[in-house]
Amino acid sequence: MKGLIADIGGTNARFALADTNGKVQQVKHFPCRDFPRLADACEAYLTELAATETDFVRPRAAAIAVASPVDSDDVRMTNHVWSFSIEETRRQLQFDTLQVINDFVAVALGLPHLTDDDVLQVGSGIPVARQPMAVLGAGTGLGVSAMLPTGLGWAPLSSEGGHVTAPAVNEREAAVLAVLRGHFGHVSAERIISGPGLVNLSRAIAELDGVGIDPDLTPADCTSRALDQSCHVSTEALNMFAAILGTVAANLAVTLCSRGGVYIAGGIVPRLGDWFLTSPFRQRFEDKGRFGGYLAAIPTYVVTNSHPAFVGLASLVTGRGR
Ligand SMILES: Nc1ncnc2c1ncn2[C@@H]1O[C@H](COP(=O)(O)OP(=O)(O)OP(=O)(O)O)[C@@H](O)[C@H]1O
Incomplete structure (x- = not known):
């Protein structure tokens, strides 16, 4: 049945x-x-x-x-x-x-059941068999989990990792996060890496630059205006979204030693198509100082299975x- x-x-x-x-x-x-x-x-x-x-x-x-x-x-x-x-x-x-x-x-x-047809690799790296596989996905919120190898097979990790504190890697991101802190107090990764997060980023960037923004801006507006390059604020917001996603994904990868790969799911990134392949995501993923080489060896995949x-x-x- x-x-x-x-x-x-x-x-x-x-x-x-x-x-x-x-x-x-x-x-x-x-x-x-x-x-x-x-x-x-x-x-x-x-x-x-x-x-x-x-x-x-x-x-x-x-x-x-x-x-x-x-x-x-x-x-x-x-x-x-x-x-x-x-x-x-x-x-x-x-x-x-x-x-x-x-x-x-x-x-x-589902990760151990995915085939090459279900994913698109972003950048280089080779998965190591029987090593942890991490997954994170931006949608309405930011979901996080992993599959961990055990003596009895795979075990999934329960996680509320979307609520880790949002990281800033440069001055501009720090300035954007400072604006968002003024609105939210604590700024979690989910406040940035999600549909509402794209709008939060756009509002903060517009506020910093002293420019107006569509009060009814939706996450889909933000990505379409960035992808057709019709709006500077949306373009910077989407680039920052991809970069900070790279940092959050790399933080997860070093935390879990996920040499089996890092998978990006959720409703937003798979909609970005080829743009994501050349976005700041992978470069930022590998931008980890002394651990850059460790991360360069870890493959990252967009989950294209809907x-x-x-x-x-x-x-x-x-x-x-x-
Ligand atoms: N083209 C798009 N670009 C950016 N964001 C989009 C796009 N289309 C939808 N979204 C946003 O994606 C979010 C919905 O994501 P998803 O389809 O993963 O839904 P969900 O499963 O209900 O979310 P979650 O599981 O995170 O609660 C909404 O915030 C929506 O505004």
């Missing part, structure tokens, strides 16, 4: 079915804000499937990834208003089993985890 899998971010709820071989089918996206509760969004997906599939059988098992810490039955989304009890949701949706994990733990679980969390969730719901 197929299992239900879902990846719930701060903006989007994505659902699918996984068959017994881990094949992902019937992918559908819903905006989180259209539903009062997670259970309502799940029910809407199942109702849609029941209406369109002639041989539809309601799944008995589900694995759901959420963009928040999962350390008890009570789950509260970090970047959305939903909160829910896992057990109550299981009963409401009539599942025999409901596993709920952090969304980047799900992405990490649903990497589903790869991990499918392995979980079908019991095929490694």
Whole structure:
């Protein structure tokens, strides 16, 4: 029987079915804000499937990834208003089993299953087998995780690493961070490396330069204006986003000794296409003083598979985890 899998971010709820071989089918996206509760969004997906599939059988098992810490039955989304009890949701949706994990733990679980078709390498470096693999991804927030080798196979790392303090590597970044500190107090990496972070960067740069900025600027506006080079502020914001992502990724790599590679997922970087390959990201990744050579040997990849969390969730719901 197929299992239900879902990846719930701060903006989007994505659902699918996984068959017994881990094949992902019937992918559908819903905006989180259209539903009062997670259970309502799940029910809407199942109702849609029941209406369109002639041989539809309601799944008995589900694995759901959420963009928040999962350390008890009570789950509260970090970047959305939903909160829910896992057990109550299981009963409401009539599942025999409901596993709920952090969304980047799900992405990490999928890393050993990714193929060359699912990733695009940025810069040089060669992965070392059976060494930690790190992943971070900018979307509504900044997710972080890793797969760690153990004597019994791979183990995913639970992490709230998106909330580390944002690093500044030069005077200009320090000036931008000082502006943001004035607004937020503590400036986490997520305040910069995320969709809202792109807007924060643009506002801070405009404030420093004393120039006006579109009050309704969205993250997508910022990237499109940077990519078509129609706005200096957006161009600098996107370059700074890529550079600071490089520093945060390298900090993670040296912290975990992730010689198996560093993977960049999330909804933003894969949309940047070839621009990201020539962005300041990789140069900044290697810019680590005495550890520059260590980092130059570590490969970095953009995850181009559009649903990497589903790869991990499918392995979980079908019991095929490694
Ligand atoms: N073309 C784009 N350029 C930059 N940012 C974008 C673009 N399109 C969407 N975004 C931003 O990406 C964010 C949504 O990211 P994503 O698609 O990963 O959603 P999510 O899974 O709900 O997020 P998360 O898992 O981080 O909570 C929003 O902040 C949105 O404004």
